[in-house]
Amino acid sequence: MAGILSSVSGKTKINIKNKKFAIVVAEWNDEITEPLFDGAYHALLELGAKKENITRKNVPGSFELPLGAQRMAEKKNIDAVICIGCVIQGDTPHFDYICQAVAYGIMKVNLKFNKPVAFGVLTTLNKKQALERAGGKLGNKGEEAALTAVKMLEI
Ligand code: RBF
DSSP states (O other), X not given: OGGGOSXXXXXXXXXXXXXXXXXXXXXXXXXXXXXXXXXXXXXXXXXXXXXXXXXXXXXXXXXGHHHHHHHHHTSTTOOEEEEEEEEEOOSSTHHHHHHHHHHHHHHHHHHHHTSOEEEEEEEESSHHHHHHTEEETTEEHHHHHHHHHHHHHTO
């Protein structure tokens, strides 16, 4: 796996056979969030997670990811959460508001529940940049988010 990750080493030490994961997926820009989800899901399997230990929850848009993540993180039997979303800049300033709220919201869930909650959210200037990062020439950021969650379980 190391070869396909742009900036995160694929080496992990932990055995995640019995770890439970939630992947929270925003439905906005699903042409991008579906390949990001696939990347995260298959990375977890490749790292040793069991299918039955991976739960998927959808939320309407990236703005809803922090609440979706919180609902998952508060469960005793969830060890780590991976948030998947894609915010693409438009003609109005919504991009800045959504990106800031989502990043801050997800960080708060990490600290509140003391569990890894990974930020697999693309914030791009256009769709081309998003496609490049969702299984295109710049890899799959969903995969990297899953790997990051596993690495944080080691700490
Ligand atoms: N959600 C996304 O996940 N990605 C987007 O690019 C995105 N663009 C939006 C643009 C506008 C103008 C609005 C109002 C919402 C957008 N959303 C987007 C949806 C947002 O995350 C949220 O679901 C809604 O604002 C409802 O809370």
